Amino acid sequence: MTASATPRIRTYVQALNEALDLAMDRDPSVFLLGEDIGQMGGDFGVTRGLYNKFGAERVRDTPLSEAAIVGICVGSAMVGMRPVAEIMFADFLGECYDQIVNNAAKVHYMFDGQFKAPLVVRTAAGGGFGGGPHHSQSPEGWFLNVPGLVIVAPATPADAKGLLAASIENDNPVLFLEHKGLYRLKGDVPEGYYTTPLRQAAVRREGRDVTIVTAMKLVQDALAAADVLAQEGIEVEVVDLRTLRPYDAETVVESVRKTGRAVVATEAPKLGGLAAELSATIAEECFKELKAPVLRVAGLDTPIPFSLPLEKLILPGKDDIVAGIRHVLAARA
Amino acid sequence: MTASATPRIRTYVQALNEALDLAMDRDPSVFLLGEDIGQMGGDFGVTRGLYNKFGAERVRDTPLSEAAIVGICVGSAMVGMRPVAEIMFADFLGECYDQIVNNAAKVHYMFDGQFKAPLVVRTAAGGGFGGGPHHSQSPEGWFLNVPGLVIVAPATPADAKGLLAASIENDNPVLFLEHKGLYRLKGDVPEGYYTTPLRQAAVRREGRDVTIVTAMKLVQDALAAADVLAQEGIEVEVVDLRTLRPYDAETVVESVRKTGRAVVATEAPKLGGLAAELSATIAEECFKELKAPVLRVAGLDTPIPFSLPLEKLILPGKDDIVAGIRHVLAARA
Amino acid sequence: MSIDIEAHLELFRDMTLIRTFELSLEREFKKGAVPGMLHIGVGQEATQAALAAHLKASDAFFPDHRCHGLNALAEEKHAGTGRRIMAELFGRATGVSSGKGGSLHSANPAVGNFGDNAIEGSYMVTVLGVALAWKMRGEKRVACCVIGDGTVGRGEFHESLNMAKIWQLPVLYACVNNGYAISTPVAASHASGDIVDLARGYGFPCVQVDGNDIETTYAAVQAAVDHIRAGNGPYFLEFKTWRWQGIFSGEFRPADEVRYWKEERDPLKLARQALVTRGVAAADLDAIDAEVKAEIEAWIQFSKDSPMPDPAKAVADVYVGWEVEPR
Amino acid sequence: MSIDIEAHLELFRDMTLIRTFELSLEREFKKGAVPGMLHIGVGQEATQAALAAHLKASDAFFPDHRCHGLNALAEEKHAGTGRRIMAELFGRATGVSSGKGGSLHSANPAVGNFGDNAIEGSYMVTVLGVALAWKMRGEKRVACCVIGDGTVGRGEFHESLNMAKIWQLPVLYACVNNGYAISTPVAASHASGDIVDLARGYGFPCVQVDGNDIETTYAAVQAAVDHIRAGNGPYFLEFKTWRWQGIFSGEFRPADEVRYWKEERDPLKLARQALVTRGVAAADLDAIDAEVKAEIEAWIQFSKDSPMPDPAKAVADVYVGWEVEPR
């Protein structure tokens, strides 16, 4: 997409809504299902207006049956539909884990390519609002070791629209993570239908001193951190992963080969998550260029507590990224 | 445990059975539940004889209700029982994922320590026998990013017994992975009740040239690989992780600091799994000492196919470990 | 089937407490003093008061997201005051879960409160474990789970009722059918708008009752608890009721439906009428009302005056016996 | 209610094929020629033959782990030969899933076979999606899932039946109640040993039939499929039957039960008797038998002669359009 003369400012929620609206206009096989997505427009308003426009057949309210919601996606996708499910909170993915991991992700492979599962499971991830242990998690780590699955996670309104459209067009099962802390974020969103390619990271800001690789809401925090450090003359390169599985290791590696230093940041805990994967790949691929160990900035190794001051301690933010970058820069080659 | 004069040879299955038997003898709050674990003794014979000895109350056959099996574990553990569930195949953990991740792993934390969840979910993991995509997976990666959960995975008969007893004694929820390829493995198993400490890796073989960090069946493959390489004068140190979460990073790091080179090996795919975590931690902690990038030997990024020659291509084994070690040794510092 | 007047008055008082608790809480929530999400139980006081009346501290209940009132009553009855439930909602150190749980995860096993699980319905299988332990140990206790009509959509409904039956477990299912799951009408979600129709196949008593009449709910819970304590296995109660809270705070239901339930079926108003008919002076009821209001304001003040949790709590109790690194 | 003699003979032949397929397969399995695990459908031929008779290539069925026979019949009827099901079990390139699936994952959508999912019962919710798509597109097709009595323990049973009803989906539930899940008797697993008791609450037709009498199963499937095709929504059939295979290969059931089912209720023997009674010569039936046996041996030979899958298949089709690195 090209930058338009006057920016077209929309929220992340509006951008997602536009993607659904346009995708449904273009392709009659696209339909939506989930809890309270109809008249109510979903818990976060992402499907608002679509029920009135497309009707109850294509914007389907379901019972609290998360396993069935994803099962229906797989079955209908097997016969040519393009279902887009909303799982109200990402924390509830545990209830349809089997369907995602053992059905959606495997149906193409285990039946020798005879079926495809072009479905999208959209869900609201992330914390920071006092949602407590069951409404705040970042679940990408739960699914990172699952071949066959695609995980997409936009960090800007423009990407929210383009990546959702691309996910719906894609022939693979996509777990689409929307960070709750981004829903109200505003940005320039091009008009009309467009797709943003999957498996391509975006360099959000160029810099030569250190690379930070991250995704979702922390991209915004990383950009803010880069602003702070820029005042000290430190040039931070910010890589927004966008697709988390399978991901664009080339862009990541190229950036770190240039800067020689890397911080990776995720809201999820450090142990066994996306941060580990990124740190491992960077260390393996940039062995010669790395001037300091990769540093993981991540959520603490705990569930997410309700009380706001505690939650703030658990989840990483701009200050932790600034501190992490300083640490990595302090290390001598 | 000390080595006895005459070895007491038992299979891994027998060792597990002894641990259950002795734990039930010692502690009336221990009980077993799962599908066909009663009269039949479980799909792999791990509970054989216990129904006759302890009766239907303490060795409970259940319906095919995996969510309920784990839910019952959590509920009974909250009021002081020590349930040990058998989930017939690890692939079925998807059906009780919510219970493990959002209930068992969080009940202690989110209610401020007022409940504990001292439960064990035993399950048969791993491939290599033509079980196909739903009976062969290594699921540790699904759970590695889940704070509050303990993951234990014995590689020898003696450890199978000691680690299972320790898991039952432990006050945390334990996911206990038994590799199907080890069930018939024989080894010296000490008599009587003993526990093998959790969170302590075992150095299975000492060596100064390269460290291999692995777990479960691949420990046996790594030892075989070390034998092969020893004939060329290459000394491989084999670290058996034993507890996969939270794990013994000290032993791993200490070994790699000594050898300067590391291979990590898992049957599960490389992307986003245990191999990534180990590679990241080694690279971060042994930055100065590493003479070559850490190498991940892992399953290919695919579901597990049924046909044996295909499965053999997907899953790593001794030869892949040998090749991996050679590769790491070939890299100049 | 008339309750004695003392008990009836106490139930009226308990219902008043729930109503006041919830409305005051909502006021504070709207002011921004209460973080997170809020689901309130106004309109459903008769089911919660009846459960609180019959469950002992040695029983267990798994509350749902609208059970602040039940939680507070259990605290009052068995620990002297309900203010620690309020404090939990404010995320304070004095809350029952030290602020780590909030509205959706407040527990206190000492009063029988086994905590909500915000994954709606997941505790339908957890409750089996509690009940099984008690049965295995020969303890005559009741394990109750409160579920909404929407929650019945979860597969665990089936796994739970089935296993409760085959093992004859002492489980009380208290299903609060308020007609909607968020915005979705019960009949659009379920093969039957009467949840008992879905439960009956499991072969244990399933009884549907008017959830807005305290005398009815009180007697129904009594019968259920007696059945269970006598060792007769599980029991399913469906309370037909209605919640005053719409979608979060917005109203979406037909005006005549709203009017009917709020004006003709308000459980508090009905209870007041019944008591007046039994000869209680309106002034006595007003006095109860005033007393309860003062009490709740005191709880709110207590909550506001309470400190935030100690930062060390953030990394405490992840594992029993093992430390987690702070930042 | 008598079927015409042609159809009856064909059903006999189909049942004979299933029996022969399974016994020959078991023989090869015991020799080590067939890898993995094996569950065979001997004793349940009448349910599978009846389903195969009424399901069209344009319908969909999700077979369970004992449905090699149904799978093979669907191949025969709609693709000319069933040998690619056999080859799949041998893990060969010529198998319906090119050897990647095996016994538990053989599919061929061209004949309506949507594949087993070895996570028992998971396809109870997948089938809803197929049925929904057809309903949305106005296609008058049937989506069938075959489930065992044990599989009914899964929570998805509830989610599936409930949603099939509320959306009036064209789903045929074919529940094969053979009395056991591995070693566990149905009555020990379920609130009722009659699965229809658990299904009836959802408010659509639930019919229990003798699963060993081919005339009964044939008529029952006919009625169900007619109902569904006419747009009347879901239908639940419970076939009361018995499997000859015990726990894998060991027998654990009471001797008189075994004798009863094998001698008095053998569906093949019953069908033979019925045909003889109808005037068919025993020699004609023997001829069918011989012909089928030769056919199956040819399928086995075909399987053995077939190559193993191309190694490139190991990394093919993980993602549509994206490559996965080989080793």
Ligand SMILES: Cc1ncc(C[n+]2csc(CCOP(=O)(O)OP(=O)(O)O)c2C)c(N)n1
């Ligand atoms: C498994 C799960 N799915 C969805 C939600 C989101 N959610 C919270 S409350 C609710 C509606 C529950 O309806 P009901 O059980 O009828 O309770 P009510 O709010 O009417 O009292 C939903 C969908 C959740 N918390 N858990």
Ligand SMILES: Cc1ncc(C[n+]2csc(CCOP(=O)(O)OP(=O)(O)O)c2C)c(N)n1
């Ligand atoms: C979810 C799940 N749990 C357990 C198993 C293991 N398993 C395979 S077949 C089976 C028994 C199934 O019983 P039933 O449905 O009655 O079928 P039958 O074998 O009697 O035909 C079990 C427990 C499985 N494959 N999937």
Ligand SMILES: [Mg+2]
């Ligand atoms: Mg409701």
Ligand SMILES: [Mg+2]
């Ligand atoms: Mg069965």
